[in-house]
Amino acid sequence: MVHMIECAHTLAEASGAAPLAAAYRMRSELSNLKVGLVCSGGNTSLEHLKYALSEVD
Known part of the structure; x- marks a missing residue:
C-alpha cells in the first residue's frame, strides 16, 4: 500500500495494492x-x- 503511494502516486486499499x-x-x-x-x-x-504510513522505516 505504501509502495503504491510512493511509486505510483496512487492510493489503494491493501487488497487493491496486492497485484x-x-x-x-x-x-x-x-x-x-x-x-x-x-x-x-x-x-x-x-x-x-x-x-x-507509520510502519515505514
Missing part, C-alpha cells in the same frame, strides 16, 4: 515483459492509512 506486491516479488520473472495490473479499491480508512 503490485505480487509483480514486485516476481520482478525477475517479469523483466522485459509488458505487464498490466488492476488496481482497485478505495475502502481504506484514515486510521488504516496512518497505521500503514
Whole structure:
C-alpha cells in the first residue's frame, strides 16, 4: 500500500495494492515483459492509512 503511494502516486486499499506486491516479488520473472495490473479499491480508512504510513522505516 505504501509502495503504491510512493511509486505510483496512487492510493489503494491493501487488497487493491496486492497485484503490485505480487509483480514486485516476481520482478525477475517479469523483466522485459509488458505487464498490466488492476488496481482497485478505495475502502481504506484514515486510521488504516496512518497505521500503514507509520510502519515505514
